[in-house]
Amino acid sequence: MTDHPNTQSDSHVHDQPWRTWATIAVIGILAFGVLLGAIVIPVVQGRGAGLDAYTAICRALGILPGSPARQQVPDRSPPTPVSQVVWTPEVLQILADAKPERGRAKVLEVCSSCHGEQGVSAAPEFPHLAGQSGAAIYKQLHDYKTGSRTNEQMTNVVKDLDDSVVADVAAYYAAQPKRNLRLSTLAESPKSIVQLVELGDPSRSIPPCAACHRPGSGGPIETPILSEQGNDYIILQLKNYASGERRNDVYGRMRVIAAKLTEDEIKGLAAYYRAGFH
Amino acid sequence: MRNVDKLCLAHFWVAFGAFLIASVLGTWQMWVRSPLGANVGTPGQYFMSVTAHGVAMAYVLTTFFIMGFGYFVATTSLKRPLPGVPWAWFAYWMAVAGVVVVLVPIGMGQATVLFTFYPPLTASPWFYIGLVMVVVASWIWCGLMFIAMWEWKRANPGKPVPLAMFGTVANALMWLWTTVGVAAELLFQVIPAAFGFVQTIDVGLARTLFSWTLHAIVYFWLIPAYIAFYTIVPRAAGGRLYSDTMGRVTFILFLLYSLPVGMHHLLMDPEHGNGMKFIQVLLTAFVAIPTLLTIFTISASLEIAGRLRGGRGLFGWIAALPWERPTVLATGLAFVMLGFGGFGGLINMGYGMNAMVHNTSWVTAHFHLIFGGSVVIMYFAIAYEVWPRLTGRDHLSLGALRLQLWLWFVGMVVMTFPWHWLGLQGQWRRVANFNYADPIIASWGPFVIVSFGGGLVLLASALLFVRNLYVLHRGPSADVSRPLYALAVHPPRRVPAALNGFGLWNALVVVLMLFAYGYPIAQFVIAPSPAAIVHRVR
Numbered sequence: 020m021t022d023h024p025n026t027q028s029d030s031h032v033h034d035q036p037w038r039t040w041a042t043i044a045v046i047g048i049l050a051f052g053v054l055l056g057a058i059v060i061p062v063v064q065g066r067g068a069g070l071d072a073y074t075a076i077c078r079a080l081g082i083l084p085g086s087p088a089r090q091q092v093p094d095r096s097p098p099t100p101v102s103q104v105v106w107t108p109e110v111l112q113i114l115a116d117a118k119p120e121r122g123r124a125k126v127l128e129v130c131s132s133c134h135g136e137q138g139v140s141a142a143p144e145f146p147h148l149a150g151q152s153g154a155a156i157y158k159q160l161h162d163y164k165t166g167s168r169t170n171e172q173m174t175n176v177v178k179d180l181d182d183s184v185v186a187d188v189a190a191y192y193a194a195q196p197k198r199n200l201r202l203s204t205l206a207e208s209p210k211s212i213v214q215l216v217e218l219g220d221p222s223r224s225i226p227p228c229a230a231c232h233r234p235g236s237g238g239p240i241e242t243p244i245l246s247e248q249g250n251d252y253i254i255l256q257l258k259n260y261a262s263g264e265r266r267n268d269v270y271g272r273m274r275v276i277a278a279k280l281t282e283d284e285i286k287g288l289a290a291y292y293r294a295g296f297h
Numbered sequence: 298m299r300n301v302d303k304l305c306l307a308h309f310w311v312a313f314g315a316f317l318i319a320s321v322l323g324t325w326q327m328w329v330r331s332p333l334g335a336n337v338g339t340p341g342q343y344f345m346s347v348t349a350h351g352v353a354m355a356y357v358l359t360t361f362f363i364m365g366f367g368y369f370v371a372t373t374s375l376k377r378p379l380p381g382v383p384w385a386w387f388a389y390w391m392a393v394a395g396v397v398v399v400l401v402p403i404g405m406g407q408a409t410v411l412f413t414f415y416p417p418l419t420a421s422p423w424f425y426i427g428l429v430m431v432v433v434a435s436w437i438w439c440g441l442m443f444i445a446m447w448e449w450k451r452a453n454p455g456k457p458v459p460l461a462m463f464g465t466v467a468n469a470l471m472w473l474w475t476t477v478g479v480a481a482e483l484l485f486q487v488i489p490a491a492f493g494f495v496q497t498i499d500v501g502l503a504r505t506l507f508s509w510t511l512h513a514i515v516y517f518w519l520i521p522a523y524i525a526f527y528t529i530v531p532r533a534a535g536g537r538l539y540s541d542t543m544g545r546v547t548f549i550l551f552l553l554y555s556l557p558v559g560m561h562h563l564l565m566d567p568e569h570g571n572g573m574k575f576i577q578v579l580l581t582a583f584v585a586i587p588t589l590l591t592i593f594t595i596s597a598s599l600e601i602a603g604r605l606r607g608g609r610g611l612f613g614w615i616a617a618l619p620w621e622r623p624t625v626l627a628t629g630l631a632f633v634m635l636g637f638g639g640f641g642g643l644i645n646m647g648y649g650m651n652a653m654v655h656n657t658s659w660v661t662a663h664f665h666l667i668f669g670g671s672v673v674i675m676y677f678a679i680a681y682e683v684w685p686r687l688t689g690r691d692h693l694s695l696g697a698l699r700l701q702l703w704l705w706f707v708g709m710v711v712m713t714f715p716w717h718w719l720g721l722q723g724q725w726r727r728v729a730n731f732n733y734a735d736p737i738i739a740s741w742g743p744f745v746i747v748s749f750g751g752g753l754v755l756l757a758s759a760l761l762f763v764r765n766l767y768v769l770h771r772g773p774s775a776d777v778s779r780p781l782y783a784l785a786v787h788p789p790r791r792v793p794a795a796l797n798g799f800g801l802w803n804a805l806v807v808v809l810m811l812f813a814y815g816y817p818i819a820q821f822v823i824a825p826s827p828a829a830i831v832h833r834v835r
Contacts, residue, residue, distance in 0.1 A: 037795035045553060045805045048583065049576075049812055056575025079572025081820055087571055106830045111496035217339050221732030230340065235406070235834050237418065 061087035102267045103165040104158045106240065113186045114153055122191030125184055129176050138195040143249030150197025155243040156189035159267075167267040197246065212287035223279050228288065239269070245292045253289040261285075301372050301379050302687045307389060308365025309680065311396070312358045313763060316673075319353035320759035322346045327712070327752035332733045332742040340729035344409035348420075351412030352403065352428075354669070357396055359518045360431055362676055364388070364438045366521050367465050369683055371445040374459040374528075374782060377452075380444045388437035395430030398423055407834045411727065414482055414507050416498045417829040422491035425483050432476050439469035450798075457792040460544045461528040461782060467548035468520040470799055471513060474556050474806060478509025490831040497828035501568035502821040508559035509814060516555035516584075518668060522675035523547065523587075526595045526628065529682055531783035533624035536602025541785035543594040545796040550587040552802055554580055557813030564651045568826065569817050574648065577813055581646050588639060592632065599628075601786065623698040627678035630706040631671040638667030641717065656727070659720025662713040669755075670709040674702060677762055682781060684769055691775035697765050704758035712751025715744040 057079050065075025065087050077083040085091040104110070127136065134140050138149030148156060162168040163177040164185070177185070214220075219227035231238025232245040245253070259265035260277035268274060280288070298306075326346055328334040338346075372379050379385065401423065402408040408420035446458060446466045458466075482503050490498045527544040531537055538544070560577040563569060603614025620626050641663040644650045654660060681698055685691045692698060719741055724731075733739050795801050 034794040037793045038801055041795060041801065042805065046808065048580070049809060052576040052579040053812065056579065057572035060575065061572055076572070079570045079575075080816065081568075081570030081573055108497045108828065111830065115493075115496060214336075218336060218730075221730075222734040227340070236341070237832060240830060240832070 064088040100269075101271070102158065102162050102167045102269060104161050104241070106154075110182075113183055114157060114189070117153065117183070117186035117190035119187070119191040119194040122184075122187035122189070125180075125188050126191050130188065133172075134192070138192045140249060143251040144255065145249070146252045147247050147249065148192040149195040150244070150246070151192055152240070152242070152244055153186075153189040153193035154240045156192055157186055158241040159243075160185045160189065162267045168265060197244075208291045209287060212284070212291050215284060215288065216291060225276055225279055241269075248289075248292050250289045250293050253292055254285055257285045257288070298688070300382060301368060304379075304382065304385055304389065305365045305369045305683070306687050308361045308368070309683075311393060312361035312365065313680070313766070315353040315357035315361070315396070317759055317763050319350045319358070320756050322350040322353075324749075324752045324756040326350065327749040330730065331745040331749045332739075333746060333749065335730065335733055341406060341409060343729035344411070345403060345406055348409055348411050349400070349403050352399060355412050355514075355518075356399075356428065356431060358673075358676075360392065360435050363468070363517065363521055364392075364435060366524075366679060366683070367438060367442055367469070369687070370461045370465045370524070371442060373686075374461040375445060375449045377445070377449060379441070380448060381441050384437055385441055388434040388441075391437075392431045392434035395427045395434065398427030398430060400427075402427075413511070414479060414487055414503070416487055416490060416500055416503050416831065418832050419487060419491040419834070421834050422488055425488050425491060429480070429483055429488075432480065435472065436476070439473050442466050442469040455791060457541075457789045457797055459528075459782070460538075460541055460785075461524050463545055463797075464520060464524040464527065464548045467552050467799065468517060468524075470803065471520075471552045471555060472517050474810075475510050475513035475517060478506045478559075479511075479514075482506035482510075491833060493831075493833060496831060498831050499821055499826060500829045501566070501826050502818070504563060504566060505560075505568065505814075505817055505821070508562050509556075510559065511562055512559040512581075513555040515664070515668060516551050519672050520548070520551060521679065522631065522672045523551075523591055525624075525675050525679050525682075526591055528782045529679070530595060530624055530628045531598040531602065532780065533622055533682070534599050534602035534618055534628075536598055536605055536783075538783045538785040539594050539597035539601060541787070541789045542792070542796065543590055545792065547587040547590050547594075549796070549799075549802050550583070550590075552799070553805060553809065554583045554587075556806060557809040558584060560813070560817070561646055561651070564648055565655045573813075573817050578646060578648060580809070580813065585639070585643070588635070592635075595628070595632075598783070599625075621695060621699065623681050623695060623702060624678045626699055627674050627702050630702060631674050631678075634666055634670035634674070634706070634709060637714075638663060638671060642667065654720055656725060657720035658716050658724040658726050661726045662716035662720060665716070666709060666713040670706070670713070674705050674709075677702060677705065680762075680766065684766060685775070685777040686781065688770060689774050689777065690769055690772045691777050692765075692769060693772055697761065697768075701758050701761040701765055704754055704761065708751045708754030708756075708758055710751070712748050712755060715748045715751075719744050719748070 058076060061075040061079035062072045065072060065078075068075075068087070068089050070078075070087065070090070074083060075087040078085050078087040126134075132141070133145045134148050138147055138151070140147050159168065160173075160177050160180070161182070163170065163173045164180065166174070180188075215225070216228045219225045219230070228245065230236055231242045234244050234246075236242075256265065257277045257280060260268065260273045261280065263274060266274065277285075326343065329337045329343060368379055368385060371377075399408075402421035403424065405421075408424035410418050410420045410424075414425075442465055446462055449462070450456075450458065457463075486498055486503050486506070489495050527538060527547070531539075558577050558581040560569060560574055561581050564574055564578075599618060600614045602619075603617040606614075606617045606619070608614030608617030618625055618629075620629065641659070644654060645660065645663060681692070720726075722741060722744075724741055731738050731741070731745075733742055
C-alpha cells in the first residue's frame with residue numbers, strides 16, 4: 020500500500036459523514052426514548068389515572084413519588100410499635116459515642132449486684148451480659164424504661180436513666196471479655212437440638228436460632244448473642260414469649276417461634292446455650 | 298519462552314486455577330440445594346461457597362483471562378513489542394495480591410455477601426479492598442492497551458488498527474467507564490460502612506451506582522468471545538471474515554450501549570421513576586443489535602468457509618465446515634447457547650415479563666447459560682488456540698478437546714434449562730436450602746436433581762479442560778507458526794477515523810450517561826432518602 024501525502028485529510032473528509040450521522044443516530048435514539056418514556060407515555064397514562072400532565076411527568080422522572088399510571092394510595096394505618104427504640108442515625112451515634120469507663124461507675128452502683136462486675140451473673144435467672152451486643156443491651160434497657168418490657172426490679176432501676184447513660188452501661192458490658200464456644204460440649208447436645216439451632220425446622224417454619232443469635236450472623240442489630248446464658252433465664256424468656264407475656268420483639272418474631280417450640284425443645288435449647296460455652 | 302509469553306501464561310493459569318476451584322464449589326452448591334443434599338452444610342457455609350464461586354468465576358477468571366488475552370493480542374496483532382512490560386508484571390502481582398486479600402476473609406467466614414455489592418449487608422472491609430486492588434490492576438492493563446494502540450497508530454499513520462486490537466481497546470475503554478460506578482460505591486459508601494466510620498448507608502444510591510457497573514461488566518467478559526468470533530474463527534474454519542467494518546461497528550455499539558442500561562436490573566426497585574427506567578430499557582434494546590450483527594457476519598464468514606470446502610445448496614455449507622476443529626465446534630455450540638440465552642435476556646429486559654422472573658432462578662440460569670455457556674466456551678477455544686503459540690508445543694490429538702467442549706455444552710444445557718423452568722415456577726434465588734417437605738417445593742425436586750446432574754457434567758468438563766492444558770505443557774515441542782488472525786474478504790486499506798479510534802464514541806458515551814444516570818444519581822443528593830442501618834460482620 021502506498022502512503023499518499025494527503026492520507027490524513029482524505030480520511031478526515033471521509034470521516035465527516037460518519038461523525039455527523041453517528042451523532043444524529045445516537046442522540047436521536049436517546050431523544051426518542053426521552054420523548055416517549057418521560058413525556059408521551061406518562062401523560063397518556065396520567066390522563067387515565069386523573070393526573071395532570073405536570074404531575075405525571077414529574078413522577079416518571081422520579082422527581083415526585085409514585086407511578087404516573089396510578090393514584091397514590093394513602094397509607095393511613097396507625098403505627099403500634101412494640102418497642103420505642105428506633106435505630107435512627109442519632110441513636111446509632113449515641114451508641115457509637117458511648118464510653119465503657121463512664122458506664123463502669125453506673126454498673127458498680129446498680130447493676131453489678133445481680134449481673135456481676137464483669138457481666139457474669141450471680142444467679143441463673145439473671146442473664147449474663149459479658150460480651151453481649153451493645154445494641155441488644157441498649158434496646159432491652161430502653162424497653163424497660165419505656166414500659167415495652169416489664170420487670171419489677173429492672174423497671175425501677177432504669178426508669179430515671181438518661182439514654183446516654185444507658186448506652187454507656189451497654190458499652191461497658193459489651194466490652195467485657197466474651198467466653199468462647201467450646202465444641203466438645205456442643206457434641207453433648209442431642210442431634211435434634213443441634214439441628215434446630217443450625218438448620219431450624221422448615222416443616223414447622225422455624226428458622227435456625229443461629230441465623231440471628233450467633234455473632235456475625237445476619238440478624239437485626241438488636242438481636243442478643245445467646246452465649247453462656249443461664250438455663251433458667253432462657254427457659255423463662257421462651258415461655259414468656261410463647262404465652263405473649265413478653266412482647267417487645269419487633270414483628271413478633273420470637274413470639275411466633277417460641278409458641279411453636281415444645282417443652283422439651285425449650286429445655287434442650289436452654290441447655291445447649293448454657294453448655295456450649297466456657 | 299519470551300517474557301511476554303510468560304506474562305500471558307501467568308495470567309491464564311491464575312484465571313483457570315480459580316475456574317477449577319470455583320467449578321468444584323458450584324457443583325457442591327447444586328448438590329446441597331437439591332433434595333439429595335438437603336441438610337448438608339449450614340446456610341453460612343453455603344453463602345461462603347457462593348461468594349467464593351462468584352468472586353472466582355466473575356472477577357478472577359474473567360479479569361485475569363482478559364488481561365492475558367489483551368497482552369497476547371497487543372503483541373501478535375500489532376506485531377510490536379508490548380509497551381511497559383514491567384508495569385504489566387506489576388499489575389499482575391497487584392491483582393494476585395488482591396485476590397489473596399479477598400480470599401482470606403471469605404475463608405474466615407467474614408464475607409458471605411455474594412459477589413454483588415448490595416448493602417446494608419457488608420462483609421469484612423478487606424474483602425472490598427482486595428477487589429479494589431484487582432480493579433486498579435486492571436486499570437493499568439487498560440492504560441497499556443491504549444499506549445500500545447497509540448504507538449502503533451503513530452508508526453502506521455492512516456492505516457486501520459487490526460480488528461482484534463480495536464476490539465480489545467474498545468473493551469478497555471468500556472471497562473474504565475464501567476468500573477467508575479462500583480469504585481464510587483465501594484470507596485465512598487461500602488468500605489467506610491464496613492470499617493464502621495458511618496452507621497447508616499443510602500441503599501438506593503448504592504444500588505444505582507452498582508447498576509452502572511453490573512451490566513456493562515458482563516459485556517467486558519463477553520467481548521473477548523466476540524473478538525474470537527471476528528478475528529480467529531473465520532480463519533480456523535478455513536475462510537475469511539465477511540466484513541471488517543461490521544466488527545468495528547459491533548465493538549463501538551457495545552461501548553455505547555452496554556453502559557447506560559444498567560437500570561434494567563433495578564426495574565422492581567422503588568428509587569427511580571418509570572420514565573427513567575423506560576429510557577434505559579429502550580437503550581438496552583439496542584444492545585441486541587451488535588449481537589445480531591455478529592451472528593449475521595460470522596454466519597456469513599462460516600458460509601464462505603463451507604462453500605470453499607465444497608458445501609453446496611442452502612444448508613450444505615454447514616455440513617462441510619471443519620467441525621473437528623475445536624474452535625469451529627466451540628463457535629457452533631456457543632451460538633446455540635447464545636440463541637437461548639439471548640432469548641431469555643429479552644424476557645429479563647421487558648418491564649412486565651421481568652416482574653414475573655424477578656429474583657427467581659430464571660435469572661441465575663440466564664447468566665449461567667450466556668456467560669458460563671457461550672462466553673466461557675469461547676475462553677476455552679481461545680485457550681486452545683493461544684496455548685500452543687505461547688508454549689511452542691502442539692495438541693497431540695484433538696479428540697479430548699472436542700470431548701471437553703461437548704461436555705461443557707451438554708452440561709450447561711442440562712443444568713440451565715430445568716433451572717429456567719424452576720424460575721418460572723417461582724423458585725427463588727439467593728437462598729441456601731429448600732424445604733422439600735412442602736408439597737409445592739417437593740414438585741421442584743426432580744428438576745433440581747436433573748440440574749445437579751448437569752453440574753456434575755460441567756465439573757467433569759472443567760477437570761478435562763485443565764488436564765488438556767497440562768498434557769499440552771508436557772508434550773513435545775512443535776512448529777506452531779501457522780497464522781491465527783483471519784483476513785477480511787475485502788481487507789480494509791483505509792477506514793474512516795471514526796472507525797479507527799474512540800474520540801467521537803467516548804463523547805457520545807458522555808452524553809448517554811448524563812441522560813441515563815445524571816438525574817437518577819443527583820436525586821440522592823437533592824432529596825436524600827432514608828438511610829439503612831449498616832449490617833457489619835461482628
